[in-house]
Every structure is written in structure tokens, then in C-alpha cells.
Amino acid sequence: MAADLRELLDPRSTAVLTMELQRGVVGDLAAMPPLRDAVEKEKIIPHTAHLLAAARTAGIRVVHCTAMFRPDRSGTPANTPFAAAARKHPVALVVGSPEVEVVAELGRERSDLESSRMHGMAPFIGTSLDPTLRAEGIRTVVATGVSVNVGIFGLALEAVNFGYRVVIATDCVAGVPAEYAQAVLTNSLALLATRVTSSEIIEAWQA
Numbered sequence: 001m002a003a004d005l006r007e008l009l010d011p012r013s014t015a016v017l018t019m020e021l022q023r024g025v026v027g028d029l030a031a032m033p034p035l036r037d038a039v040e041k042e043k044i045i046p047h048t049a050h051l052l053a054a055a056r057t058a059g060i061r062v063v064h065c066t067a068m069f070r071p072d073r074s075g076t077p078a079n080t081p082f083a084a085a086a087r088k089h090p091v092a093l094v095v096g097s098p099e100v101e102v103v104a105e106l107g108r109e110r111s112d113l114e115s116s117r118m119h120g121m122a123p124f125i126g127t128s129l130d131p132t133l134r135a136e137g138i139r140t141v142v143a144t145g146v147s148v149n150v151g152i153f154g155l156a157l158e159a160v161n162f163g164y165r166v167v168i169a170t171d172c173v174a175g176v177p178a179e180y181a182q183a184v185l186t187n188s189l190a191l192l193a194t195r196v197t198s199s200e201i202i203e204a205w206q207a
Contacts, residue, residue, distance in 0.1 A: 002207070008140055008165060008194060009204045015061040015138045016052060019123060019145030019155055021045070021106060022066055024092045024099025026146055031092040031099075035146055038174045038181075045105045048144045048172040051198040052106055058205045061136055062112045065123035065145070065155070068093050068100040075118045082121070082150075122154025130162050140165040142201060143193070148175030148184050156192045166193035169201055 023029045026045070030036035039045060052062050069076050071094050078084040093099050100116075102108050115129040123129050133141070141164050143155050152173050156166045168189060175181030185195060 002204070005194070005196065005200065005204045006207050008167065009142070009201060010140070011058045011060050011205060013137055013139040014142060015063055015133055015136065015140075016055045016142040016144065017123070017129075017155065018048065018052070018062070018064045018102070018106065019143065019151045020065065020067055020147075021048065021103055021145045022093070022099065023101050023103055024097070025067075027101075027103040029092075029099045034176045035174070038176050038178060039146065042171070042174050042178070044144075044146075044172055044174050045103060047198050048169070049106050051142075051144065051169055051172055051201060054202040054205060055142075056109060056111060060205070061138070062109070063129065063132065064102050064106075064108070064112060064114045065127075065129065066100060066102065066114060066116045067118075068095045068097075068116050069118055070095060077119060080121065120154075121150050122158050123151075124155070124158035124162055133164070138164070140167060142167045142169055144169050144172035146174055148173050148181035148189070153184060153189065156189055160192050167201065168193045168195050169198045170195050171197050171199075 026036050026039045055062055078087050115127050117127045141159050143152055159166045
């Protein structure tokens with residue numbers, strides 16, 4: 001398994017993706033306190049920061065997948081119950097606002113890339129993410145962030161459909177309620193991705 005994991009996580013063809021680890025989602029300006037609290041309780045940000053630091057040291061590309069919207073929500077269809085509900089409340093994650101910033105604890109570096117979206121619930125379709133990864137020769141993506149309920153699930157499914165191999169850093173993702181998130185990891189995402197801890201990923205890079 002160790003040799004297989006090292007091959008899967010080859011630094012020459014691996015990128016780490018953060019999913020919506022933004023101030024307005026899980027940080028100091030979070031609009032959804034239960035998700036922010038789950039992230040804090042499970043120490044998702046410190047674990048992810050450690051993983052990203054190790055990735056950068058190994059020469060592995062870090063890509064922040066972010067969500068942001070126009071104040072009038074133009075270009076953001078309300079085609080899900082979640083999106084429709086968001087239109088009934090003050091708009092968060094406005095383009096250019098502090099809410100869209102990646103949380104400072106991740107230590108964003110100049111080498112990091114960003115792929116933003118104004119639509120949908122996952123980071124690949126209709127964004128620059130796939131061509132960016134292909135330009136970097138990426139074959140494996142490591143998923144971190146929120147939420148297991150939708151965003152991480154969508155990331156994994158879209159990545160697989162685009163031909164990538166997916167690794168989920170299990171101590172770098174969260175959802176609510178926690179029991180449901182764990183069930184999704186065990187019963188659904190296990191069919192799409194390799195699930196390992198951030199420590200195991202770092203060990204594979206250092207082998």
C-alpha cells in the first residue's frame with residue numbers, strides 16, 4: 001500500500017485543492033456557523049495548513065477553489081434549494097469582499113493558484129480548474145475543505161469524470177452533521193477516492 005500511495009501521490013503529477021476554505025465560509029466572517037464550528041472542532045484548518053506547507057516544500061501545486069458572486073447574483077442561477085435560499089438573505093461572498101479571501105491560516109503563497117466560480121456547487125465545470133491542472137501535468141488531486149455533504153462530493157465526482165485520480169485528506173475535510181459526513185466518506189466517497197490522513201500523505205511525499 002505504501003508504494004502504491006507514493007505512486008498515486010507522485011509530486012510531479014499531484015496538486016492539492018482547497019475547497020471553499022474562505023473567510024465567509026469557514027473563517028471569521030462565516031455565514032454558516034454550524035459548518036465553521038465543525039471545521040474548528042475537528043481542527044481542519046491547522047491540519048490543512050500543515051498539509052499545504054508540506055506540499056509547497058515538495059514542489060506540489062496548491063490550488064484554492066473559491067466561490068464568489070456578484071451583488072445582484074447575475075450569472076448565479078437559483079437552480080437548487082440552497083441557491084434559492086441564498087437569494088432571500090443578504091449576499092455573502094461578494095466579488096472583491098473580505099469574505100471571499102482564503103483563510104489566512106493557510107499561509108497563502110505566491111506560488112498558489114486560484115480557480116473561482118460563480119455558479120454550481122463544485123469546482124470543475126465551467127471554470128479554469130481543469131485546463132489549469134492539465135497545463136501542470138496533474139493526474140492526481142488531493143481534496144481538502146468543505147463540505148463533505150456537497151462540495152467535496154462534487155469535487156471528487158467531477159474530478160473522476162474528467163479523468164483525474166482523487167485522494168481525500170480525511171482530517172482536512174468536514175461536513176454537518178459530523179455523523180452524516182463520516183457516512184458519506186465511508187459509503188459513497190470510498191467508491192470514488194482513496195481516503196488517507198494528511199500525515200499519511202506527507203509521509204508518502206517524504207519517502
